[in-house]
Amino acid sequence: MAKQETILDVRDLSVRFRTREGVVRAVDGVDLSVRKGEILGVVGESGCGKSVTAQAIMRLLGDARTEEVTGRVVLDGEELLTKTEKEMTRLRGRKLAMIFQDPMTSLNPVFTVGAQIAEGPRWHERLSRKAAGRRSVEMLEMVGIPSPAERAKQYPHEFSGGMRQRAVVGMALSGRPDLLIADEPTTALDVTIQSQILDLLRDLRDRTGAGMIFITHDMGVVAQLCDRVAVMYAGSIVEEAPVKELFKNPRHPYSQGLLASLPVLGSHARLRPIEGRPPDLMRLPAGCRFADRCPFAFEKCVQRPPLMPAGPEHRSACWLEEEKKDD
Amino acid sequence: MTDFFFRFRQNRLALVGLIVILLYAVLAVAAPWAAPHDPYAMSAEAMLAEPGRDYWLGADPFGRDIFSRVLYGARLSLMVGAIAAGIALVAGTIMGMAAGYFGRWTDAVLSRIMDVLFSFPDILLALVIMAILGPSTVNVMIAIGIVYTPIFARIARASTLSVKEADFVEAAKSMGARPMAILWRHILPNIAAPLIIQTTLSFAFAILAEAALSFLGLGVEPDAPSWGIMLNEGKNWMEQAWWVAVIPGVAITLAVLSFNVLGDGLRDALDPKLRSKGA
Numbered sequence: 206m207a208k209q210e211t212i213l214d215v216r217d218l219s220v221r222f223r224t225r226e227g228v229v230r231a232v233d234g235v236d237l238s239v240r241k242g243e244i245l246g247v248v249g250e251s252g253c254g255k256s257v258t259a260q261a262i263m264r265l266l267g268d269a270r271t272e273e274v275t276g277r278v279v280l281d282g283e284e285l286l287t288k289t290e291k292e293m294t295r296l297r298g299r300k301l302a303m304i305f306q307d308p309m310t311s312l313n314p315v316f317t318v319g320a321q322i323a324e325g326p327r328w329h330e331r332l333s334r335k336a337a338g339r340r341s342v343e344m345l346e347m348v349g350i351p352s353p354a355e356r357a358k359q360y361p362h363e364f365s366g367g368m369r370q371r372a373v374v375g376m377a378l379s380g381r382p383d384l385l386i387a388d389e390p391t392t393a394l395d396v397t398i399q400s401q402i403l404d405l406l407r408d409l410r411d412r413t414g415a416g417m418i419f420i421t422h423d424m425g426v427v428a429q430l431c432d433r434v435a436v437m438y439a440g441s442i443v444e445e446a447p448v449k450e451l452f453k454n455p456r457h458p459y460s461q462g463l464l465a466s467l468p469v470l471g472s473h474a475r476l477r478p479i480e481g482r483p484p485d486l487m488r489l490p491a492g493c494r495f496a497d498r499c500p501f502a503f504e505k506c507v508q509r510p511p512l513m514p515a516g517p518e519h520r521s522a523c524w525l526e527e528e529k530k531d532d
Numbered sequence: 533m534t535d536f537f538f539r540f541r542q543n544r545l546a547l548v549g550l551i552v553i554l555l556y557a558v559l560a561v562a563a564p565w566a567a568p569h570d571p572y573a574m575s576a577e578a579m580l581a582e583p584g585r586d587y588w589l590g591a592d593p594f595g596r597d598i599f600s601r602v603l604y605g606a607r608l609s610l611m612v613g614a615i616a617a618g619i620a621l622v623a624g625t626i627m628g629m630a631a632g633y634f635g636r637w638t639d640a641v642l643s644r645i646m647d648v649l650f651s652f653p654d655i656l657l658a659l660v661i662m663a664i665l666g667p668s669t670v671n672v673m674i675a676i677g678i679v680y681t682p683i684f685a686r687i688a689r690a691s692t693l694s695v696k697e698a699d700f701v702e703a704a705k706s707m708g709a710r711p712m713a714i715l716w717r718h719i720l721p722n723i724a725a726p727l728i729i730q731t732t733l734s735f736a737f738a739i740l741a742e743a744a745l746s747f748l749g750l751g752v753e754p755d756a757p758s759w760g761i762m763l764n765e766g767k768n769w770m771e772q773a774w775w776v777a778v779i780p781g782v783a784i785t786l787a788v789l790s791f792n793v794l795g796d797g798l799r800d801a802l803d804p805k806l807r808s809k810g811a
Contacts, residue, residue, distance in 0.1 A: 263706055265702065265705060265706060294708050294709070294710055295708065296708070297705065297706055297707060297708035298706065298707035298708035298709075299708060302706060302707060303703070303706040305699050305702065305703055305706075307699060310698060310699040310700065311699040311700050311702070311703040312700055312703070313700040313704070313717075313718050313721075313722070314700075314722070315721040315722060316717070316721075324704070324707060324709065324713075324717070325707040325708060328707075328708055328709065328710070328713065329708060373703070376703070376707065377706075377707070379707075380707070380708070
């Protein structure tokens with residue numbers, strides 16, 4: 206699916222939070238693109254800006270007084286960042302939708318699951334109560350919930366965690382969005398259920414052709430699900446590559462560190478953690494943000510490296526790429 | 533929901549409160565048939581009649597049957613209580629939810645108005661409003677409604693603030709829910725419990741406030757069978773005819789007490805976390 210049409214194009218997206226202590230640069234110049242029917246994994250450790258990026262794309266960041274979002278987010282030819290809240294309301298759920306981390310809290314306890322899935326179609330497509338009800342049963346069936354008609358009449362507390370996350374996926378897809386953003390949708394689930402949800406997402410991608418951004422901190426999940434990966438560190442993307450390429454040939458020292466810190470089945474070698482801590486987002490260094498922790502840091506790293514080509518469809522934000530090219 | 537009924541049934545006192553209130557309600561509705569006398573009919577012979585066969589709970593200085601007047605008084609009290617608590621519930625909830633959800637200047641303006649209303653003692657504020665509007669049953673309801681609005685607004689605001697951060701609200705937003713849909717469908721049902729509890733408690737306050745305003749002569753029309761007015765008339769005859777004052781007093785006390793224990797029982801049943809240790 207190399208030559209597919211681009212559905213989402215994010216350019217130079219930055220999010221700054223103004224706090225009492227200073228300005229936090231949560232996301233700083235992120236470029237992303239997602240093609241139709243593609244699953245882009247966004248990996249990185251806690252606080253690296255993955256979720257904030259997702260919220261910025263959805264325009265769900267709350268308060269314009271304290272949050273400053275700049276850059277461009279183009280979904281299917283439409284610029285989202287200049288849209289009014291009213292226009293965004295019409296797009297959310299129809300063109301782009303989101304799945305949240307915790308299925309236990311992302312359903313409203315006072316409504317039946319069916320009624321909640323039916324909400325989107327009722328708002329966006331002005332479906333009647335009956336037609337929307339049929340849609341919600343359809344969606345539950347699509348996400349693999351047995352006896353969907355009965356299940357639609359039940360309340361969230363009657364669903365198990367995995368079933369709830371399926372229902373949440375069904376809700377997100379009820380408006381047939383072009384782009385689905387999943388923010389760590391399997392983190393709160395146990396491993397077997399996690400794997401079922403990943404299979405479900407892959408299957409739904411194949412059937413609906415929607416583009417997907419999958420946010421996670423779990424490299425194993427990325428390997429299992431994604432087509433392409435973007436590695437985030439301290440608010441920026443440091444490497445981007447097709448998933449196989451990244452695992453086989455990680456170029457950025459941070460990605461190398463991430464992969465080296467994964468346990469390998471059957472191996473007794475000690476895991477190698479990445480030394481040090483990510484930089485304070487309020488006092489970011491001028492140069493490469495990983496330089497402090499990087500075993501290969503050299504003089505050039507006081508300047509900030511842009512994403513540089515590192516192979517076919519492979520880009521890495523590290524001066525080592527330039528060194529290699531010069532050789 | 534089944535948990536709720538189970539927990540509620542376990543609270544005997546609240547159950548008794550509910551039964552007393554239902555009894556009041558039945559008597560209030562049935563007053564035209566249940567009352568042995570016309571509550572307005574005066575009679576010289578019956579003046580200050582002792583409780584007995586003709587006048588079960590005695591008669592007042594104008595010879596009006598106290599039992600009949602207490603029944604009609606229940607009508608008035610429950611109506612004033614229901615409508616005043618209703619006004620406060622609706623107005624307070626709307627303002628509180630708006631303040632909590634939209635924040636910023638909406639919150640600043642509404643919360644300051646509520647703070648100002650809160651800073652007056654209840655009865656004083658009601659008296660001022662009654663003095664402006666003039667005594668009438670409708671005005672009593674409006675005045676008491678305004679006085680108790682800030683309590684509901686504060687409860688609704690605080691609950692909205694916590695519920696609006698819930699994941700399911702964020703999820704609804706991400707599905708394209710408009711603010712009205714979020715407030716009405718996602719927030720209101722989840723903040724209903726504290727509001728229901730406050731409504732029962734306000735019911736009691738409203739009955740008391742109506743009696744107090746009427747006692748002071750700034751309540752309902754002076755010939756209306758209000759418990760407060762009866763109490764006021766009775767206080768001058770305490771030494772000759774205790775029943776004229778004591779009967780309406782007991783009626784007020786019993787009603788207010790019942791609503792209070794019902795409110796406490798509802799709170800314990802709806803929100804076990806708030807449960808008082810003694811219960």
